Amino acid sequence: MADRGPKKLVKGNVALAEGAVQAGLRCYFGYPITPQNEVPEYLSGRLPQVGGIFLQAESELASINMVLGAVAAGVRAMTSSSSPGISLMQEGISFLAGDQLPAVIVNVMRCGPGLGGIKTTQGDYYQATRGGGHGDYRTIVLAPTTVQEMFDFAVLAFELADKYRNPVLILADAVIGQMAEGAYLVPDRPIVTVDKPYIVTGAQGRPPQNIRSMYLEGDDQEELNYVLQDKYRLIERDEVRYKTTQIDDAETVLVAFGTAARIALSAVREARKMGMKVGLFRPVTLWPFPTPQLRELSQRVNKFFDFELNLGQMVDDVRAAVVPGTRVEFYGRPAGGLPTPADVIQKLKEL
């Protein structure tokens, strides 16, 4: 492991932005929206220091399509926004997926539906994990729980995007974006880069190249879909990430991501002190979802307790993962109603 130097006290959004720069981000396009404004504000000063481009776009529609242009020209590019802005970007994300272009998109979620508010919530799980826009596609989704992960996942996101030529979404929530924690602002390993022979940078010494998602001839459009699905199966096989805490002897396993996982972790520690045999399973990649791992765990544990800051979205994936007969309960609050660890323990006791 590389020497990461001293930890610094930094906000989640800033850690993410710095991680992106160190991962090689050179073009950022975005439109202001709370609670992610620290990302563009930081990058507007930081990117010029490394010869990068920061441009405040006229809208999220423009942002995502500027990102599409920049990555098509071979540069590591990113946009960030919050829920309504991410909704506006969906057409562009679908194009990125269809074009098989790498891009990093950050969603520091806010409440919905509609304009909603800026309190902590996890209402965009479905949108993030089902592709979000039109067509049969998926984006890789990383869900950080700490400021350190905001930094580390920014690096990972660029590597995964390039490796699979696919958009990668970092799905954070307001608490993670806004809070300050100590974090290493140096990557723990050298940054991985890949060759990009598909980019459009002028037909010099080679035939012209084209980037598109529309194939009108014969079965070509169908073929593209099969190519994408093969890629998704590969990602599902190789890129599942998750973390567990005290599940070895657990009788009940909490499942949670993002801020909910932080609350759940405190709840597990408290519950253990009370003698309750509780553990935590935290999906880190929301897509690919750790389905096989949860299934295996459910051979042994038959009580799962899914906890989310919404009214039940990931719980569908948990139910689909576990073996038949496993009990899966849900507890959640939407739109900023932030439960405490004590609330979670209370619900656990009521099981």
Place this chain on the structure above:
Amino acid sequence: MQKKVFSRPEGLLDVTTHYCAGCTHGTAHRLVAEALDHFGVRERAVGVAPAGCSVMMYKYFNCDTIEAAHGRALAVGTGIKRARPDLFVFTYQGDGDLASIGLCETMHAANRGESISVIYVNNAVYGMTGGQMAPTTLLCQRTTTTPAGRTVANEGFPLKMAELMANLEGVTYCERAAMYDVKQVRRARKAIFHAFEIQIQHNGFGFVELLSACPTNLKMPPAKAQKWVADEMVKTFPLGVFKDLPPGPSPAPSSAPAALAEEGTAHAV
């Protein structure tokens, strides 16, 4: 001795296009290809083709191309040019694309003075989707969604993009030309060349509106469609140069601004 006086520009591939008989997309393609040749930028050019009849221009141009979502050509073009300022970027957009769904991107890219050349094909209808009303459809013109003709009361006025562009400070050059006869084609060629020059020599935003004939959706034979452009379209969309700034300091941001702060500042709500 024989002398070759007419040949296919290197910028075009040797294929037959899918465009309808009498469609001026083909003419416009050739003029753009001639400009690519003339300035020797074919090997560093990227053409942006948004949804519209010309979305398949990648089949015809002998240069790199990228598809854009309907209306987003100038956002995609901005991304490419900002990422790689050494590339030559042109967009090729219809009126639905540039003046309706993409109007916001058009205005802002123009206003930023992006170093991009815009070829804007105004045929007064939506060609690709079958002849619906466009933002440029003439008053009283019948389309499949204005069966009784476009009215001011219901649809408002045709949008005059060249005039609009001329008012934006980021625009270096903008002209409206046509292609209904040889003389007009020559003027259109000159306009496209100038727009290219504006990008290559001055890092500026050049905009060429080309009045174009869509015989299929006008439901006219090709010659009649050309005459309709000359007689009817030109009345609403007068030809001419609307802006041509003398070469000066580039309006485009040439390099990144000085560093602002070491650390991002915290801001709320």
